Amino acid sequence: MFTWVALAALILFSGLSYFAGRRRAAGLQGAPVSLHSLPGYHGAYVALWAGVPAALLVLLSAGFGGPLGEVLVRAAPPAAISSMDAFQSDVFFDDALAMSRGQQASETVYEGPQKAALDAAITKSRLISDLITYGTLAAAVVLALSGAVLAYPRLARDFRARNRVEGWIYAVFLACSVTAVLTTVGIVASLVWESLRFFHAVPIQSFLLGTEWDPQIAMRTDQYASAGAFGAVPLFAGTFLIMLIAMAVAAPIGLFSAIYLSEYASALSRSIIKPLLEILAGVPTVVYGFFAALTVGPLFRAGFNALGAQLVGGEFDALGQYLMQVQNQMALVAGAVMGIMLIPFVSSLSDDIINAVPQSLRDGSLAMGATRSETVKKVVLPAALPGIMAAMLLAVSRAVGETMIVTMAAGLQAKTTFNPLDTVTTVTVQIVTLLTGDQEFDSPKTLSAFGLGLTLFVVTLGLNIIALRIVQKYREQYD
């Protein structure tokens, strides 16, 4: 509330400063020497100094004022609570902070010196929070006024207001581009930090090479010893199996679609088919997951069961018995539906790459008497091969990182198998399972999700970097 009022007041003040600055600049206008910058820039210059520093301060205080106050209150534990353990003293401070804000506190009853200490902590917390609020207010007023007062007299005929304002704009530009870098830094830092905590509890080699995955629920924080097994090999195997199935569907269909669209299709059918394929790419993955779980799964199961019933008693009795017991959640279902999802991805990437092969190569081949398909097979595809490989790598990276289809259609059983009719689980499924619902941030169970996340990030990043390198190199070849 305080923040919004302060920001609104700042905007108003900054707007007034703009008009004041523009007016003054307009008044300076005149022969023989005209203004260096348009009056609007003079106004903007004053307005920026009046508004921006104070607004930044208010926003900083809104974002970090509360946590700062908490840290200050917690920093000095009173003597009365020295007998409490870490958990109890946490509750004590939580209560003090909640009461000082007029919120619901826990039901803990404090007596005697502890009660006095609680009251003291509440008073202290109120004092600190008031200090932060009013301190921010006073500092913001000082900043806004001094900004305006210092900037206003600088306006003059030869004052380079436009360059100054553009300096501000450059700063905003730079800040925006740095956001992208900060995102990467944030991803890497959070993954690495939490993973290190995980690898502290579970050695990295037993995580990467262990063959048993059984993350147990940590009922209490002191249950470290009985925490389950964290060998991720079954997850990697499951991810790999589903990725293979998906690529087996997506690669041929996507590639042949791309070849047909770029080499054979008329402009008209191309203009119809391409948007339709883009629709397939735009369907949310949760929809594919629903389709896999409730349509494809039961369908495949019924199909295999029927086939099994045919085989039972015959030459392939064992196979028939097995097929009769196939479940909905087989790797084949998730893989096949993921393959459908990847078709437009593969086809549009390959299409771009095939189109980038110079027409002169095709013309040369056709002039020598080769048919179109011979031209494609002997000239276009070899020329486009590195690019197509890169497209496939990007598709693999997509398949490995895809979450919703496998969460909804693949199972939770961690098995190291290459049988597509078996239930497998993947890295992403486990991340979702481990982090959905309430979680304790200290247990290896929760932290293992970050270990898996880091592995996933490293693998997909590696695939992307290789793929982008290949594409770049290939592009240079024909430029």
Place this chain on the structure above:
Amino acid sequence: MTDATQNSARALDLRTRVEARLKARNASERRFRLYGRVAIIVALSFLAVLVGRIAVQGWTTFIDTQVTVQVYLKPERIDAADPSLANYDLLVAESVLASVGEQDDDYGEASGKVMDIMSNDLGFQLLRQVKADPSLIGKTVTVTGPLKADAALYFKGAISRSTDEADRKLNDRQLNWLDKLDKAGAVKRGFNWQFFTRSDSTEPEQAGVLGAVVGSAMMLLITAMLAIPIGVLAATYLEEFAPKNAWTDMIEVNINNLAAVPSIVYGLLGLAVFINGLGVPRSSPLVGGLVLALMALPTVIIATRSALKAVPPSIREAALGVGASRTQTVFHHVLPLAMPGVMTGAILSLAHALGETAPLLMIGMVSFVPGVPDGFTGAATVLPVQVFIWENASERAFHERTAGAILVLLAFMVIMNLAAIIVRRRFERRW
């Protein structure tokens, strides 16, 4: 034999060989073309099957079966001092039994069976009416509300009498009651407006998408307010101002790689940084919007850069030539001309963000939220996550609702994509 005849025989031989080979080559040409056709047809038929199947599963969600019951509010059953203690569902059940000419048995079995086909929404309505006006006790009140989901499925044809009685949710007795009610004109079918005016509920017949739609809108608002300005400005800087050096090269590689990071990793980032680090409330539209903004940022930047690249250099040179500064050139000329492309890219990346589910599971959006979110920091759910939650529910009626919610989601996607296409067609300039 003479040389001439030998030569002509050889030529004839060669000719047949060439013709045979040509035939084979043409056949392989036709085969190859056929493979391409088949691939396209398979891909498009997947699309048709996917959309068609979901439409078939979901269209009945939009049909609503409402039942109207006249309930006598027995004064001996309702305590006027505290009306919320009374069992209104039982009162409804008894009235329904009376209207089909039956009575409750001693064990309450019949009324229990009626409660299986009447939504408890009817009971809630009665309670509200009695609370508002206690003088209703002892009078007969008419209430209209949904049938329970299984009963509605019967009217929609999903439960049929031909199935063995033991295998279906409703027994013959219940189906007879429903038929009698229908014959008496108590059951009305209409468009299911309630699906759009209610939020999530544990009862399928009372569950709607309003809360999820509002949650999605709030989240997308935050995403748009962050990702579009930051993305456009970053792209403008990189394309128009940045010097070509190692630093900007690094930013560029960075952005290309960020665009391909799996979405679930953004969820982990949101959990570790926004929720645990900065204390943003879990499952709020705010934290969802922040995560999706980071995810949409690279796509917005890439789209904006290609839109800026498409503006010919002559525009810039002309502006600089008449004395504009570089900032003026960009803001007065280049950006406005690139705007259609920028907006198209922005809308498409927002559409993508609308359909995104995985990162939102990480930041606690899977919780059950029975109402419209109360602000940007309150608990909320969004459309794709609602789909995920309903898909996990065991009741069959929820599967119908899931497909219905998917149709709503797809409708929003289509609208956004159409908007992007219209912007592109209407405003795009070819140079």
